[in-house]
Every structure is written in C-alpha cells, then in structure tokens.
Amino acid sequence: MTTTRLYRPTHRDAFELLESAFEDERLLTMFGLCEVQYEGRASSTLAPGQRLVIYKPDGTALVHTGENHEPVNWQPPGSTHNASVRDGQLRIRSTRSNPTEQLDVMFERVETISAYAVTDRSDLKLTGSEEDLRQWILDQPEVIEEGFDPIATERQTTAGPIDIFGTDNAGHPVVIELKRRRVGPSAASQLQRYVEAITAELSDTSTRGILVAPSITDRTASLLNKWDFEYCSVDIE
Amino acid sequence: MTTTRLYRPTHRDAFELLESAFEDERLLTMFGLCEVQYEGRASSTLAPGQRLVIYKPDGTALVHTGENHEPVNWQPPGSTHNASVRDGQLRIRSTRSNPTEQLDVMFERVETISAYAVTDRSDLKLTGSEEDLRQWILDQPEVIEEGFDPIATERQTTAGPIDIFGTDNAGHPVVIELKRRRVGPSAASQLQRYVEAITAELSDTSTRGILVAPSITDRTASLLNKWDFEYCSVDIE
C-alpha cells in the first residue's frame, strides 16, 4: 500500500492516517481550511483559510497558499510532527530544538489528505553555478587578463577564503572575487575585506582586487573605484 | 466543483484535468514518477524519481522530494504552464521571461493528481522582524546608550539607507546598523559603508558606528575594532 488518500475525512480518520504516515515516514499532503501559529525565531499567526500543507519524512513542514514560491509558514527538516484532535479541531504540531520552534496547524475542515511512499535517491545535476564559473576561469585565465596566473582557489585569509588568488604579469598578488550574476555593494565590500587581509599578511601594498561578474550596479562601481579595485566582465554564456 | 482528484489516471485524463485547472486557476498537486529539466539562469537535470509537484494559480511551480525545505526544482510566480502528451509521457512545461527560464516535468506515471479551488486572502501577522526591533529601540533609545537621540530611520546616504541615524550625548552623529540575529562580517562592512558615506556628507569625522545585534562572531568583532566601531548587544526577548 504505497498511496493512501482520504476525501473529506473525519478528524478522527485524518488523525489515524497522520499517525501511521508519520510512523512509516511517508510524505503527507493535506488541503483544507486551517489556521496556523508559529513561535520560534519570530512569531506569526495566520487566520483561517484554504491551504496546502505538506509533511515530509525528514521532518520538514510546509504551508502553502495559492501564491508565491515560498511557503507562508514552515518548519525546517529535523522537526517532529504530532497530531491530535481537540475542540473539534485537528491539530498538527511540529517542534524542533536549537533553536526551539513550534508550528501549529489547526484544521477546521480537511478537504483531502494523502500519504505517499517516497523512494527517490537520484540527485540534481546543476550547471551554471559559481563553482562552474571558477573552473571556466581556471581553464582560461586570460579572460581575466593577459598574464594572469591562478595560484590557489579558496585561499584562506584572516578575513575568509579568496575565490581565486594569483599573480599578474608584474608578479603582483591578485585577489579575485567571483559572482555568477549582477552584483551589488556587498560583493565589493567582500573583496575589500579579502584584499585588506592579504595585503596585511603579505605586507604587499601592490595587491590588486578584481571583481569578476557579468555586470555590476553603479554604486558598486563607485565602491570599486574608491578602493582602487577593478571590475572584469565575464559571463559564462 | 471545488476539488477534483484522480488516482493513477491515464496521461490523457491527467492532461484534461491539467488543462482545465490551469484555465480555472486552481491549485494543482501531482505525485508520481517523473524526471525534470530546467534551463534558465542555470541548467539542471533530475533523473526519474517519485516526487510531489505543485502548480499554483499565480504561475509558481514546485518540485519537492521527501527531503528539505527547498524544492529541488521550481519556477517562480508569473510563469505559464502548458501540458502535453507525447512519447508516452505527460509533459508539463513552465516558462517565463526576464529572465527566460523553462521548467519541464515529464511524468512517466502519475500516481495522483488533485485540483483545488483556493480562496485565501488572509495574510500573515508576523512579529520579531528587524522592523519590530527598530521600533522597540525607538521606543526606548536608552538601550543603545544614555543620551542617544534617534533622528531618522532609513536615513538616505550615497551608500544606501541607514537603519537608525541619531546623535549621542556629545552631539556627535551616530549610525546604527540593526540585525535581529547573530551577525557575520558582512554586517560590519555594511555599517562601514554607511559611516563612510555619512562622514563624507557631513564632513564630520566624529561620526560613530554602532552595530546592534543579539551577538556577533569573533571575526566581526575584529572588523568593528579595526574600524573603531562599537557593538551593542540587544535582544528583543
């Protein structure tokens, strides 16, 4: 019995299915009229409405409305779910610790509830990440500039790891901060922290900082200019 | 007819329901054996497996496995969905522009498909955000320090808006950067950009920078120290 579905079940019947599905680590979906309360890093209440609620075998809880990518409420993986029937309501409480958080979904009416056995160990193959951009540059460092010589990736400094560290034609140290998309001021600041750290470490004030991204905002360009950093437009097409 | 559900439908029957549900702007959930391809800002492929797929009236598409908060694949709101049957597969293609992106979900077998009419206009009441923390400080500015006088929130500078701008006992300008949780180096850099901008604008080198957060990392403390900024521990309990 891989799939179990109930249509407009009594709270008692829904409760039974919830209990067994939590036990068997099945994926649960519910749709119905519910209100939601959350207490943890923040607090929230959501008045009664029709929503899709999902409970995953790993402890994740998701409350989705008819809009947006993000769930309106949720509980992260590692939470434990517990169902109960009281005051004519079906309550599912998801709790976790560190930080202590609690999500309560109170169903007034359950339209449907379904439990599925999930067997899926295939993982996503994704290309186009910053990691791919880095490899692409390492394969052809001349896209940065003629004579650029990559020495290390993830080069550690007191400020954190430098995406690509190398030297230029003149042998001066070069710090490269990579971004896969158009960037704002924070990327320039990040580069600034790394350049400052490596300048101090090497006692070499000739250290150059280069921000590599498909494009940058005006304010970011101003920051780079102020700090005498450079921008190199690179887009992995 | 608010809810429609099919169990192990033929691709043709699933297709019919998809078409009508997209038309009526109903919320769709599907569970079954599918593979997924995405092309857009990045590219990805996901080998066949059992997944929960959701299509929302606003154009959102979500592909969930049995693990994690985040969908393994998705399409943002504003996308348009289109179903077709070909080569013994049921394909649902979600497309959008700016940026151009495409998500294909190919079902080999559909275990269940359900369509729901969602009517939910109640919105989330959330407390504990940075906005709340700011109001809490404005109500009792002495938690920053005796004599602190808030002048403006979201005070504009060439570097962006300052969370709280004010003056201290001595009449010196004070720039406050607020964070609702433990912060890392980026928050210190953010404060640095604002202080630099306001110092230049006012030609007042006595400008103070204060990072307000429940706690900070060691590296962040070092950065604050280097720039002669201060840290004020504030936790809205």
Added chain:
DNA sequence: TTTTGAATGTCGTTG
C-alpha cells in the same frame, strides 16, 4: 524596471 537589503532565509562546506 532596477536597486537594495531583509529573511523564521535554507543549504553545503569547512574548521
């Protein structure tokens, strides 16, 4: 439409 920064961010990697 673009920019900017918050987020109950989540997630992976590393020390």
Added chain:
DNA sequence: CAACGACGTTCAAAA
C-alpha cells in the same frame, strides 16, 4: 557544533 558564503536565492519596498 559554529562560521562563513552561495543560492536558479525569494521577497518587498523604494527610487
């Protein structure tokens, strides 16, 4: 476990 930064980040507000 904390820390740090990427993310197809998403999202909302403001310019």
